């Protein structure tokens with residue numbers, strides 16, 4: 001039996017297909033259309049999922065949408081009842097789109113599926129938004145039973161929920177409702193510090209370690225009322241999203257004594273301190289919710305999803321606080337993962353199918369759920385383009401790449417199935433040597449064309465994680481931040497707070513400078529042979545050659561562009577940047593051997609802010 | 611964990627069609643524009659005749675002039691004058707649509723949302739709950755129990 005899950009029309013549309021409860025494929029539409037956070041109907045993702053399941057042109061057994069449109073519309077109408085006479089601009093922006101499109105989702109899904117060659121069943125299911133998030137967190141987890149927490153911007157009404165999963169049954173017990181939202185609070189600060197809302201929240205998190213929590217009390221005294229059980233309300237006088245198209249109000253600006261930072265303008269100490277302060281508040285709320293979840297459910301394990309679950313610093317805090325024995329976070333924690341959760345909720349919660357767990361392995365298959373390109377497909381493309389390449393044998397592949405990396409080359413790596421979720425986990429990644437002192441600025445400025453305050457994430461052999469990080473468990477999805485071990489650190493010199501941010505960033509913090517943040521933290525991915533044999537082999541070969549079991553792993557894209565999907569996307573990105581080598585499956589391409597040679601075919605300025 | 615499943619090349623083929631030439635914007639075709647304009651002009655002339663005979667000679671004459679202009683421009687200058695006229699009509703249509711949206715929704719906002727909103731707020735029925743409650747222990751609200759039947763509804 002096949003169940004198709006769909007999420008779309010807000011941001012990050014995606015599709016997922018299950019066969020008898022097993023995840024066969026899942027992909028975000030942006031990877032195919034090359035439009036970042038594409039929110040249109042995920043026609044390409046659906047087509048791909050059907051083809052991966054081998055059921056193109058056949059009738060689907062169940063189709064499920066990841067939220068309930070009419071409940072959402074109700075929330076929008078109530079917002080306008082509450083805001084009028086203010087809010088006309090917001091009303092005129094939202095209501096026509098709802099009347100024209102978003103209220104007619106069922107016929108739209110039917111006709112779009114027809115165009116994809118599939119037939120929808122009689123009934124289309126609609127899961128609740130946070131039910132989808134919760135299901136995406138609990139059902140693929142290794143746990144037989146667990147507390148389930150979801151926190152995001154907003155779904156229909158809920159912005160945070162607490163639930164419990166047992167066997168094949170999941171129920172949501174309580175919720176915090178709109179407009180009181182931890183996700184929107186974080187987004188308001190993202191906006192206020194000059195970053196893009198719904199897209200660049202992770203930059204604010206990356207900026208936080210540079211700052212001091214000078215505004216933490218100010219935020220807690222004015223903007224948010226946090227109860228002991230983690231529930232909260234916001235003082236809406238400080239926010240703009242109830243009655244305008246902006247996140248913060250004039251009162252918010254008065255509170256901080258300044259207007260929002262203009263995007264792309266220099267980052268000052270104040271932005272760093274604001275970032276640190278909102279991060280501290282977020283962590284406090286998340287920790288209190290986790291404590292409450294433990295008390296309320298009595299469960300020993302916690303599952304997390306929703307956009308706020310991508311805040312890996314907060315996740316690391318939950319783990320170290322020891323509230324739960326173990327923690328599992330959905331790698332596609334944002335709305336794309338809603339497609340997966342909606343499908344899983346239908347399979348288990350609605351259809352009542354049994355669920356098996358072993359307490360150790362999850363059902364995500366490493367989150368490698370997207371398309372994979374065969375050797376022959378890649379070769380045909382490279383030959384047609386006249387690209388220069390060599391083909392590596394299975395035994396040569398890892399040692400050759402390890403040697404190139406050790407020689408400080410930057411490599412674009414495309415192999416296996418594309419990742420589902422916002423992180424590149426070794427199949428669509430740019431990799432480099434973390435020991436190199438220049439690597440962080442080279443990769444930031446010449447390859448990713450992004451701000452240089454952000455360090456890169458490390459991928460590490462799973463069995464060697466404890467040699468580098470204070471982390472006692474696997475972190476396969478790069479969703480936990482852990483401190484770099486004390487004995488590897490380089491002490492700070494003088495008062496670094498006085499330094500310009502790029503100077504500060506470029507100071508080596510440890511023996512692995514490119515992956516160590518200013519506060520000695522790192523966003524770790526642990527790699528084992530089971531979930532990604534090729535990438536594991538590469539890490540092992542690098543370890544054999546250099547004694548270092550860690551590589552820099554950053555997503556294969558440039559600023560403002562989705563992560564690459566096809567060999568063609570990868571080749572184009574490779575030629576636009578100063579990457580040294582490109583690996584497409586077994587093929588190795590050197591920049592100097594390509595038609596057009598070393599020329600960088602586009603200018604960083606062409607990349608729009610992300 | 612379920613075993614790693616390799617991706618099927620046939621599935622990859624579905625979303626990677628590099629052999630197909632990139633889609634160019636359709637070349638404007640003079641013959642297509644001529645046919646389109648002729649049909650539009652012809653229908654317009656028919657409508658003009660009906661209006662002239664059955665309702666108003668003045669309006670019928672205006673529609674006749676517009677339709678004739680469309681028809682003649684499509685025949686004589688399908689990629690020149692006809693395209694300009696068509697552009698003017700499309701833009702007029704868009705602006706009219708936008709104006710109608712404003713004309714219907716702005717009164718709805720002020721005559722319905724404003725008074726009822728004020729009424730609700732006076733009765734403390736504001737779903738936004740814009741107030742802190744220092745005496746309350748918690749802001750958690752109970753969530754409705756899950757039912758399979760709910761899954762078939764959009765609300």
Ligand SMILES: [Fe+2]
Pocket residue numbers: 129133152153154155306307334335
């Ligand atoms: Fe969400």
